[in-house]
Amino acid sequence: MNEDAIRADIVRWGKSFFERGLTAGSSGNISARVEDGFITTPTNSCLGFLKPERLSKLDVEGNHISGDPPTKEIPLHFAFYEGRQCGAVIHLHSTYATALSCLSDIDRRDALPPITPYVVMRVGKVPLVPYTRPGSTAIKPLVASIVANSSAALLENHGPVVSGLTVEAAAFAIEELEEAAKLALLTRGMQVRHLPPEAVADLDATFKLR
Structure with a gap:
């Protein structure tokens, strides 16, 4: 996909996220890899x-070369690009996933239990990354420690971030993460039937997300 098409994809998905209430105000950011660097949403911009x-x-080293100044979350995005073979990264402040990131008793190794096959297929394990100030480079080693086995994470008290091969793939994954977080919160305190380990292993082997 050429750069113009990738720019159009970022704009299209940003508008869609905003109009559906998945991110508000100037929150959230999207980036994508292009042949000679990266395209990102600007800092303090509304995705809508x-x-x-x-x-x-940005060039391949992360230096700003054209357009408006980039999102301050560049260290977060680059932690995924440097640790995984991915073509896009999306970070939102979607309500349910962000709420889940604020709970003190969730499993830090995998904040989203395997409630549905699609959360396993499209998102996989979602570790909780310790809190850092938004935009801080301190996020990089924390993400680096989990990206080999996880394409997504919850940032503590901050929200979800997902990587994918394309902007569309990352968009589908972060939407699935939000829906799974909603289910997890709606069924909290109930007797929930999770997918058994053998079903999770079968999904992992079949769809090879990780």
Whole structure:
């Protein structure tokens, strides 16, 4: 996919997220790998009103070369690009996943239990990454410690982040994460039937997300 198409994808998905209430105000950020670097949403921009020509462009080292100034969450995005073979990274402040990230008693190794096959197929394990100030480079080693086995994470008291081969794949995954978080919170305190380990292993082997 060429750069113009990737820019259009970022704008399209940003608008969709905003209009469906998956991110509010100037929260959330999207990035994608292009042949000679990366395209990201600008800092303090609303995902509902992005312009393709104003998206930020970075070189392969992360230096800003054109467009508006990039999101401050570049260290978070680059931690995924440096640790996984991925083409896009999306970070939102979606309600249910963010609420889940604020709970003190969730499993830090995998904050989302295997409630449905699709959360296993599209998201996989979702570790909880310790809190850092938004935009801090301190996030990089924390993400580096989990990305080999996880394409997504919950940032403590902050929200979800997901990587994917394309913007669309990452979008589908972060939407699935949000829905699974909603189910996890709605069924909290109930007797929930999770997928058994053999079903999770079968999904892992079949879809090879990790």
